Amino acid sequence: MKVSVSGRVTLFRPEFLSITAGVIGAALVFAVTLIALLSAPPAAGPLIRFFQAIFPGYALTPVGLVVGIFWAFIYGFVFGFMVGWLYTWLINKKVRQAAQDVFDYDPTQTVNVIQAGEGDEPYTIVLVANPAIKRHDGSYEPDPIIEDEDLFVRVVTRCLRSFANNELLRLPEILPRLKLVTVFAREEAQRRPEDANALCQEVPETIILAPRPETDSVIYQYVKNAGVPYADVIMVLSGHKRFIQSSARFTQEARKEDSPANQGQPFRFSFTENFDDPVNGRIHAYCARVPGVAALSAWDDRLKTPVHEFAHAMSSVENGAIVDEYLDSYVESTEAALHNTILNRKLRANPTDPVPKLFGKYQLGNGPIVEYYSDRARTDKEPDWRSYVPEKPHPGISCIMDLAYFDYRYDKLIFDFMYDRLLTKLNRSGSCRNS
Numbered sequence: 001m002k003v004s005v006s007g008r009v010t011l012f013r014p015e016f017l018s019i020t021a022g023v024i025g026a027a028l029v030f031a032v033t034l035i036a037l038l039s040a041p042p043a044a045g046p047l048i049r050f051f052q053a054i055f056p057g058y059a060l061t062p063v064g065l066v067v068g069i070f071w072a073f074i075y076g077f078v079f080g081f082m083v084g085w086l087y088t089w090l091i092n093k094k095v096r097q098a099a100q101d102v103f104d105y106d107p108t109q110t111v112n113v114i115q116a117g118e119g120d121e122p123y124t125i126v127l128v129a130n131p132a133i134k135r136h137d138g139s140y141e142p143d144p145i146i147e148d149e150d151l152f153v154r155v156v157t158r159c160l161r162s163f164a165n166n167e168l169l170r171l172p173e174i175l176p177r178l179k180l181v182t183v184f185a186r187e188e189a190q191r192r193p194e195d196a197n198a199l200c201q202e203v204p205e206t207i208i209l210a211p212r213p214e215t216d217s218v219i220y221q222y223v224k225n226a227g228v229p230y231a232d233v234i235m236v237l238s239g240h241k242r243f244i245q246s247s248a249r250f251t252q253e254a255r256k257e258d259s260p261a262n263q264g265q266p267f268r269f270s271f272t273e274n275f276d277d278p279v280n281g282r283i284h285a286y287c288a289r290v291p292g293v294a295a296l297s298a299w300d301d302r303l304k305t306p307v308h309e310f311a312h313a314m315s316s317v318e319n320g321a322i323v324d325e326y327l328d329s330y331v332e333s334t335e336a337a338l339h340n341t342i343l344n345r346k347l348r349a350n351p352t353d354p355v356p357k358l359f360g361k362y363q364l365g366n367g368p369i370v371e372y373y374s375d376r377a378r379t380d381k382e383p384d385w386r387s388y389v390p391e392k393p394h395p396g397i398s399c400i401m402d403l404a405y406f407d408y409r410y411d412k413l414i415f416d417f418m419y420d421r422l423l424t425k426l427n428r429s430g431s432c433r434n435s
Helices: 014-038 046-054 062-094 149-165 186-190 218-226 304-314 332-338 412-426
Strands: 002-006 099-104 111-115 124-129 132-134 140-142 179-183 198-202 209-211 233-238 247-249 264-269 281-285 288-290 292-297 358-364 369-373 397-399 407-409
Touching (some): 014 046, 124 218, 149 179, 149 233, 149 304, 198 218, 198 233, 209 247, 218 233, 247 304, 264 412, 358 412
Parallel strands (some): 124 179, 124 233, 233 292, 397 407
Antiparallel strands (some): 111 179, 198 209, 247 292, 358 369
């Protein structure tokens, strides 16, 4: 069957419409007030009286003119943002979107290669239906998605839409070169849930849908047994209606000091304060020893979620971990081992310390050293937070790794890091195998 992948319609961008409306409002007040001031005698017409009614401190004086321009810009900015947000929301909700791509899906096959990719060993993303979930008490229960192939295809389509709408993954040097594979084992619906087919597990007292630990090797062995010899990232899709919060595990790969055959493109990043510290030298490894894994809920229909979890899964503890920015400090049980390897979140000694202007430096190979600034205007975070993160691409745009209030993108540091990492793997030669 043919499956279409649609793009998100965005006709008005609020960050641009709001500024434009603010400037127009300020210009209108300036022109009307200037004309009134230059008339002999100064005349307070209907517009002037209207300005006096809505702009506190406005008057037919030079100071009043400045005050009026200020308020007109603020009012216009807020009005423009609200109009743009509402219009875009309605368009996305009501308008049928034009198809961007179509892929073939054969419901008689367990494995479908929906895009072959390019290169000797294409960067491979596998989307697999989860047959079962391991409960905290050691029991297993079937995952509803394994009995609903239509739901599986819809979630696959949503993931591809997410990639196609992302400013990084949709690039022509990336998206067409990815190998995209689906695995839907229909026979699992008749099989008793057990350890070998439970790709996700329960996190007690939460709704988190967690991939099985890499130490269990269940996920990539399941994908191998299905006929996919190698994967860089595996996305496990679940239809469970209680475990609906998606999560991910990092890729495991070679360190810089490992054997030359497993090395990749060297880079440096200021994980520590001293950029020249040897610990800051890492590699974009060609191959993954253990693929990164994202567990995605079928009931989370946000296009942000697949690219958010993909960023986690494609990064690694050995060579730079991309973490959540909506958390403060380190979570001891899960992030203690990430000290000096987290890419996009750093800590101040005290919450009252100023956020450093410079977040970090990054150098690919022998190329130029690029500096990245910190986000010093995180007004949506508590004042006692110790963490700070890289600067967003625009004040009106959220980072994909943070909470998103409207539009979202990777910040420049994450974008550059992921771009170099993906290109290194896309351009690799030879073959890769997961351990």
